Amino acid sequence: MITLNHYLLLSAILFCIGLYGALSKRNAVAILICIELMLNAVNINLVAFTKFLTPEVLTGQIFAIFVIVVAACEVAVGLAIVIAIYRDRSSVVVENLDWLKW
Amino acid sequence: MGVNLTLITPELVVTGLAFVVMIISLLVPKDQKKGLAYLSVFGLITTLVILYLMIDVQGTLFNGMYVVDAFGSFLKMLVVLSSLMAIIMGVQYVEKFITGFVGEFCFLVLFATLGMMTLVSAGDFITLYVALELMTISFIILVGFGKRIFRATEAAIKYLLLSAFSSGVLLYGLTLVYGAAKTTNIDGIMEYIAQGETPPVLLLGIVFLISGFGFKVSAVPFHMWTPDVYEGAPTPVTALLSVASKGAAFGVFMRVFLKALPGNVELWMPVIIAITVLTILLGNFVAIPQKNIKRLLAFSGVAQAGYMLLGLVAFSTVGVSAALFYALMYVFCNMGAFGVVIAFSQAGGSDEIQDYNGLWKRSPFLAAVMLVSLLSLAGIPPLVGFVGKFQLFKAIMEQGYVWLVFVALGMSMVSVYYYLLVAKAMYLKDPKENTPIKVPMGMQITLLATMIITLFLGIYPTPLTNLATQVAKTFF
Numbered sequence: 001m002i003t004l005n006h007y008l009l010l011s012a013i014l015f016c017i018g019l020y021g022a023l024s025k026r027n028a029v030a031i032l033i034c035i036e037l038m039l040n041a042v043n044i045n046l047v048a049f050t051k052f053l054t055p056e057v058l059t060g061q062i063f064a065i066f067v068i069v070v071a072a073c074e075v076a077v078g079l080a081i082v083i084a085i086y087r088d089r090s091s092v093v094v095e096n097l098d099w100l101k102w
Numbered sequence: 103m104g105v106n107l108t109l110i111t112p113e114l115v116v117t118g119l120a121f122v123v124m125i126i127s128l129l130v131p132k133d134q135k136k137g138l139a140y141l142s143v144f145g146l147i148t149t150l151v152i153l154y155l156m157i158d159v160q161g162t163l164f165n166g167m168y169v170v171d172a173f174g175s176f177l178k179m180l181v182v183l184s185s186l187m188a189i190i191m192g193v194q195y196v197e198k199f200i201t202g203f204v205g206e207f208c209f210l211v212l213f214a215t216l217g218m219m220t221l222v223s224a225g226d227f228i229t230l231y232v233a234l235e236l237m238t239i240s241f242i243i244l245v246g247f248g249k250r251i252f253r254a255t256e257a258a259i260k261y262l263l264l265s266a267f268s269s270g271v272l273l274y275g276l277t278l279v280y281g282a283a284k285t286t287n288i289d290g291i292m293e294y295i296a297q298g299e300t301p302p303v304l305l306l307g308i309v310f311l312i313s314g315f316g317f318k319v320s321a322v323p324f325h326m327w328t329p330d331v332y333e334g335a336p337t338p339v340t341a342l343l344s345v346a347s348k349g350a351a352f353g354v355f356m357r358v359f360l361k362a363l364p365g366n367v368e369l370w371m372p373v374i375i376a377i378t379v380l381t382i383l384l385g386n387f388v389a390i391p392q393k394n395i396k397r398l399l400a401f402s403g404v405a406q407a408g409y410m411l412l413g414l415v416a417f418s419t420v421g422v423s424a425a426l427f428y429a430l431m432y433v434f435c436n437m438g439a440f441g442v443v444i445a446f447s448q449a450g451g452s453d454e455i456q457d458y459n460g461l462w463k464r465s466p467f468l469a470a471v472m473l474v475s476l477l478s479l480a481g482i483p484p485l486v487g488f489v490g491k492f493q494l495f496k497a498i499m500e501q502g503y504v505w506l507v508f509v510a511l512g513m514s515m516v517s518v519y520y521y522l523l524v525a526k527a528m529y530l531k532d533p534k535e536n537t538p539i540k541v542p543m544g545m546q547i548t549l550l551a552t553m554i555i556t557l558f559l560g561i562y563p564t565p566l567t568n569l570a571t572q573v574a575k576t577f578f
Contacts, residue, residue, distance in 0.1 A: 008281075015274055022267055031263055038270035045277040053284050060277075063228050063286060067273065070235045077239055078262050081246050085255045094263070097256050 007048035015041035028085070028092040032078050039071045109161045109170045112149045112178060113219055119145035120212035127205025135204040139193045142208040146186040146215075153179045157573075162225060166287050169225035173426075173576040176569070177222040177353040180430050184346040185215040187437045187552075190544045192338025195444050200248040200336065210247070211342065214240035218350035222357070227276045227286035230354060234272075234318070237350065238265050241343060245335040257334025264327040265317070272314025278307030279362075288362040295365030308363065308370050312377070315358070318351030321411060322380040325404045332400035337447060340396060341440035344403045345433045352410055352429060356422065359414065360577045367417060375415055379509060381408030386513045389520045395443055396453050398520065399436070402479060405517060406432055409494055412510065416497040423574035424493035427566060431478070431486045431559065438475035438552035441545060442468045449539040455524055460533030468539060469528045471549045476521040478556045481514050486559040493567070 014037055021034030043064045050060030086092050107114070123138050130138075157175045162168065189211055196207045217237030224230035242265065246258025280286050282304035283294040295304075317324040332340045363370065385405030392398040410432070413425020443453065445468055451457050462469035478487035491514060495507050541549075559566055 035266045042273045049281040
């Protein structure tokens, strides 16, 4: 029997993988993908909470739809900026973005 | 069930204005977009008047997802006022450095304004998240849209990655709180916590919330994006980012922690106190060695965020009212300082502090505005910054945090040092060139207004204090 805890565990693991990736990856696109992983962990959380705790009120699922939409907007802007920076520097490795520094 | 749309008139006006500006900007030729700025300014002034008339209105819409109250209206006025000043001061800058994109500048500022206005009125986590992202995404585009400005794209990608990361963390916190309380409504969460249970998952959620909001108000240790983004972004955007987005994020921070989570204040207060102390210490000390005026103002902004957090630490009506007063006073001082930076860079100067050498010989007016703004930020007596800091210190003193007052006071002294370094460059050193700086009309009026308000409220702060106290009664 799969319980709420299984889903929460899956979501926590996914969130941690995303967190680790976002902090350790060098390519800006890879970082964006890892942030998507974190947001998907959030979605699993939301849907699981709705299904197990308040099956008659669908707040969590609606929230998940909003998260998906906003994440899509964020990625659209993100990729546009990645292209702009690639034209500038011919590289999307975040370690090379060091013109701003103290 | 009827929906009383008159409650959200200001938001509707800004939404309509943003769409009208966006559509017209697509239709007119690139070099004739200056009228859009006048239209936006006119619309924002109308919004400001409506908000002022609505300050006593209370009510909720859409089943409590949207809350209209005095606290929200006050912060909306703050946000609209800063957008207004940013557009007036930014038009010439955008025309000169990002030619042909005045329309885009105006409607993106308006959408960011809409996001911030919705953010401070959010009564539900869903509204909160969508508003936060509307604000953030508009700001990301604004930071990066000056493609020819050196380093703007880099600042944009840094802001994008870090803010997406932080909203991921914030969102995870929101879901955990939702899981514990079984509702996303702020009032619902308050009722749940009033029952006295604190499961570990709620605690974990609160920690995530603190880090997510800490990022938006640029509190240490979540401040690392601030100097880079402030330095790289077009200066009018930096000005707006430093006052409005901070004020709005601070408002929602307060609403969530004072409305939804006051039940377990003893659990989150130590974390907030630690963050506040770190923010004040680090912000002030790291500002000292800065050579770039925008970076200096960024670190001073970090320190000022720490002072505003003192209002949350006080956890009382006096504290909230002092923090609101401080947030509004910060708008005038910071906008004044950034206005001078904008005018100076339009005249061909760089953002390095050594280039400000002898500014008073080239433009006594700009030097005077900069001096007044910086001294007010430092908290020197006849100016409004002193009143703001005094109220904050009084509020935390009443709660018995005497050591915290000493830390904050000591750090104010440190801040005087680096603010006066700029003053020294402006007044005591000789300029490299002697050409006088021409300041555009709109900019002159705005700068003069910020200076007069800074002086006037410093001498006679009572009207604003009364307003802030009345507004702070929303909580407690």
